[in-house]
Amino acid sequence: MMKKLQITHLSKRCYRELSGGQQQRVLLARALCATRKILLLDEPVSGLDPQMTEEMYRLIEKINREDKITVIMISHDIRGTMEYASHILQIGQEVIFESKENYLRAHTKRRTLENTGGEK
Structure with missing residues (x-):
């Protein structure tokens, strides 16, 4: 795993x-x-x-995609969550x-309604 995550030097x-x-990679x-x-x-x-955050998200995505490991992630980082x-x-x-697509569609609709004073 150290080789896979490129941390053998550590x-x-x-x-x-x-x-x-x-530390996060370890x-x-x-x-x-x-x-x-x-x-x-x-x-x-x-x-x-920000740079390490992006690298970590890419690494997690790669693990999910290539190793077929389901990733459940708790996060307050909405921007990163929405991207990956x-x-x-x-x-x-x-x-x-x-x-994600349905969530974004519904979230956009809710914001539009809230900004225009409409109902859900």
Whole structure:
């Protein structure tokens, strides 16, 4: 997994001495060693700079696509979620679960109605 995530050069380094992005990759490699089907990630890009955030999302997408591992990700990063997710589960006053396309369509319609004072 270290080779797959391009972190073999970190094998002799102390975890605490790694950057946030390197730590996230190490944790992801560790999680991948324990699964073959599903990966549950809780805020995997939290605290990362924009470049590392983008790299982490691409890496997670690659794992999902190439290794056929289902990824369930908890995130407050709406922009990243909308770019990479195939489905959205929103939990709040109401629970919504639908494809990204349907979610975006409904969300756009709701915003339009709210901005024009119309009803849902």
